[in-house]
Structures are given as structure tokens and as C-alpha cells.
Amino acid sequence: MNQCPVCRKYICEKDKGLCHKCGWDINYYANGMTRFEELRFKKKLNIARRNWKILVSSVLEKRALKKQLDLS
Numbered sequence: 001m002n003q004c005p006v007c008r009k010y011i012c013e014k015d016k017g018l019c020h021k022c023g024w025d026i027n028y029y030a031n032g033m034t035r036f037e038e039l040r041f042k043k044k045l046n047i048a049r050r051n052w053k054i055l056v057s058s059v060l061e062k063r064a065l066k067k068q069l070d071l072s
């Protein structure tokens with residue numbers, strides 16, 4: 001079983017293609033890469049991880065905000 005490098009979701013063999021949680025292309029990760037492709041890949045991965053973090057934190061923020069509103 002593989003793990004998504006962006007959102008850490010576990011991915012089954014049959015799920016090959018895109019991560020169902022964050023949309024990361026898993027095939028990209030599994031294939032062999034040249035030096036140039038590897039650099040591009042790392043850059044892309046960093047951006048995807050950063051975007052994912054922002055997305056998750058905004059969801060958590062909204063949830064916390066809703067809780068506050070429900071309590072008041």
C-alpha cells in the first residue's frame with residue numbers, strides 16, 4: 001500500500017491515478033524520473049503540500065468558527 005505524498009492518505013493499488021482526497025497524481029510518484037523531472041517533481045510536490053495545508057487549516061478554522069457561533 002502506498003501513501004499519498006501530499007495528504008498522507010493511504011492508497012490502494014487499484015486506486016492508481018489520482019488521490020481521492022487531494023487530487024495528487026500518484027502515477028507521477030511511482031514512475032522512474034530523470035534528474036530534471038525529479039527537480040520539477042519536488043517543486044510541484046512542495047506547492048501541492050503547501051496548498052493542501054492551507055486548505056486543511058481553512059476547513060479547521062471554519063469548523064472552529066462554527067463551534068463558537070453555536071455556543072454563543
Ligand SMILES: [Zn+2]
Pocket residue numbers: 004005006007008009019020021022023024
Ligand atoms: Zn492525497
